[in-house]
Every structure is written in structure tokens, then in C-alpha cells.
Amino acid sequence: MVVVIFFVRYQNMEAIDSGQYEHIVFFTGAGMSAESGVPTYRGRGGIWSQYRWEEYACREAFDRDPEKVLKFHEMRRKTVLACNPHEGHVSIASLQKRHPRVTVVTQNIDGMHQRAGTRNVIELHGSLWRLRCPCGGRPEEDIGGKYQRYRCKKCGGWLRPDIVWFGDMLDQGVMEEAIAMIRSCDLFVSVGTSGVVYPAAGFPRLAKENHAWCIEINPEPNGLSCLYDQAIRDMAGKALPGLFDSSSLQGKNYPLHKHGIYQNTNRGESSDDVQ
Numbered sequence: 001m002v003v004v005i006f007f008v009r010y011q012n013m014e015a016i017d018s019g020q021y022e023h024i025v026f027f028t029g030a031g032m033s034a035e036s037g038v039p040t041y042r043g044r045g046g047i048w049s050q051y052r053w054e055e056y057a058c059r060e061a062f063d064r065d066p067e068k069v070l071k072f073h074e075m076r077r078k079t080v081l082a083c084n085p086h087e088g089h090v091s092i093a094s095l096q097k098r099h100p101r102v103t104v105v106t107q108n109i110d111g112m113h114q115r116a117g118t119r120n121v122i123e124l125h126g127s128l129w130r131l132r133c134p135c136g137g138r139p140e141e142d143i144g145g146k147y148q149r150y151r152c153k154k155c156g157g158w159l160r161p162d163i164v165w166f167g168d169m170l171d172q173g174v175m176e177e178a179i180a181m182i183r184s185c186d187l188f189v190s191v192g193t194s195g196v197v198y199p200a201a202g203f204p205r206l207a208k209e210n211h212a213w214c215i216e217i218n219p220e221p222n223g224l225s226c227l228y229d230q231a232i233r234d235m236a237g238k239a240l241p242g243l244f245d246s247s248s249l250q251g252k253n254y255p256l257h258k259h260g261i262y263q264n265t266n267r268g269e270s271s272d273d274v275q
């Protein structure tokens with residue numbers, strides 16, 4: 001079988017008629033928020049080129065010095081609060097209001113999709129805006145530059161950011177939900193991820209199980225680019241607003257839903273597996 005992969009530059013691409021697709025999944029990484037001013041993780045200026053994750057983003061670091069790890073995350077919260085969603089975030093949110101089935105699966109912990117108005121965001125790596133106690137219970141929303149509390153009301157122990165750090169297991173329920181969404185989509189759009197962190201590498205293959213058309217938006221190619229049917233070598237904020245033909249949905253009226261700014265409404269009880 002001959003597999004033909006088309007690499008189409010955005011400039012030459014016709015807008016997609018979203019009405020042709022039943023379920024559209026956006027899978028986003030740090031590059032999605034880069035134009036908002038939130039640093040990516042890898043590459044020049046990336047968070048892991050300035051900070052050693054071994055000191056700030058793993059269970060061992062938190063056990064050694066919880067205050068240092070919490071202060072690092074407060075610094076990241078302040079950075080994100082000084083940023084705003086860009087046109088790309090807004091265009092995904094507005095497509096979701098016009099189309100019956102648009103799902104966002106994100107590796108980002110910054111809450112930008114929710115701030116732009118996207119609802120039911122599946123947050124694979126947790127959120128900067130929640131804390132949880134290793135003694136159990138539901139993660140609690142905590143918004144602001146500084147954390148409202150460092151200690152658990154019940155056990156007095158240190159609260160930790162509800163974030164999947166290096167060496168942590170992904171929340172099984174969140175992962176299952178993401179997989180179910182990706183397996184059932186017929187258009188899969190990956191935006192701004194290097195794809196080096198599990199499970200991102202498997203996602204385009206999963207989407208292909210349903211014969212989804214797979215598009216990658218990223219100015220730089222990476223090891224996963226060959227899995228996509230189409231590559232848009234451009235920035236998220238430039239590529240996304242023109243990606244869909246809005247006229248194809250005129251006349252349809254899907255209800256708007258209220259949403260919490262940072263709330264991930266899909267999130268249930270935290271799994272004991274997530275450390």
C-alpha cells in the first residue's frame with residue numbers, strides 16, 4: 001500500500017468546512033499558549049532550559065522541599081495571570097459554540113482554553129489552578145498568584161499542585177476519557193506540542209483507528225510529523241483563526257453553555273495512582 005502524505009502550507013490551504021466532520025478533537029501543547037506569552041517547556045527560552053525539573057517538578061523534589069516547589073508554581077501562576085488567551089484559543093472556543101461536537105484535550109496546565117470560553121477541557125497534566133492533599137479527597141480550586149493555603153485543613157500536611165509531574169502516573173479516568181474522545185473523532189488537530197512526552201506520541205495513531213483526518217499545527221516539524229495527513233507550519237494564533245470556514249455553519253444554532261473560568265468539569269475524584 002502506498003501511503004501518500006500531503007504537506008500543505010497554511011497559505012495555500014482552503015478553509016475547512018467543519019460541517020463535514022462529526023467530532024473534532026484539538027490536542028494542544030505548550031506551543032498553543034506561546035503567543036499568549038506563556039513559555040514552552042523545551043527549546044530556547046523553555047522552562048526546562050532555565051529550571052531543572054528534578055528540583056521543581058517531581059515528587060522527590062516536593063518531598064525534599066515542598067515550599068520551594070510551591071513557590072516555583074506560584075511564579076508560574078503569576079506569569080500565566082499576566083497573559084491572556086489569543087485568537088487561536090478564541091477561535092477554538094467559538095467553533096465549539098457553533099459545532100455540536102468539539103473536544104479539547106490539552107497537556108497545558110495554564111487554563112487558557114477555559115479562559116477563552118472553551119468548556120469540558122480534558123486536562124491530561126492537571127492544572128496550575130488546583131491543589132490537592134496526598135492524604136486524599138478531591139482536588140480544590142485555588143486561583144490567584146499566591147496559593148491561598150499551603151497546608152491541608154484535615155491532616156495539616158503540605159498541599160501539592162494538582163499537576164502530573166515527571167515520574168507521576170496520569171489520572172486513569174482522565175486518560176480513558178481522552179482516549180475515548182480521540183478514538184471517536186473524525187478530525188484530529190494537534191497544536192503546538194513536541195510530542196516527546198507520553199501519551200502524546202500515541203494520539204495521532206489512535207485517531208487513525210477511526211480514519212480521522214490528522215492535521216498538525218506547529219512551526220517546527222518533529223518525530224511525529226510523519227503521522228499527520230497535513231502539516232501547517234505556522235503559529236497557532238495565525239493558523240487557527242482561518243482554519244475553518246465559518247459560513248458552512250451559518251443557520252445552525254447550538255446553545256451556549258456556562259463554564260467556570262478555570263474549572264475542568266470533566267474531572268472526578270483524583271486517582272490514588274497520581275502522585
Ligand code: APR
Nearest residue numbers: 029030031034040041042107192193194195218220235236
Ligand atoms: N504555535 C504552535 N506551535 C508552537 C508555537 C506556536 N506559536 N511556538 C512553539 N511551538 C511548538 C514548538 O515547535 C514545540 O514543538 O510547540 C512545541 C512545544 O513543545 P514543548 O515545550 O515540549 O511542550 P509540550 O509538547 O506541550 O510538552 C509536553 O512536557 O514537560 C512536560 O508536562 C509538560 O505538558 C508538558 C509536556
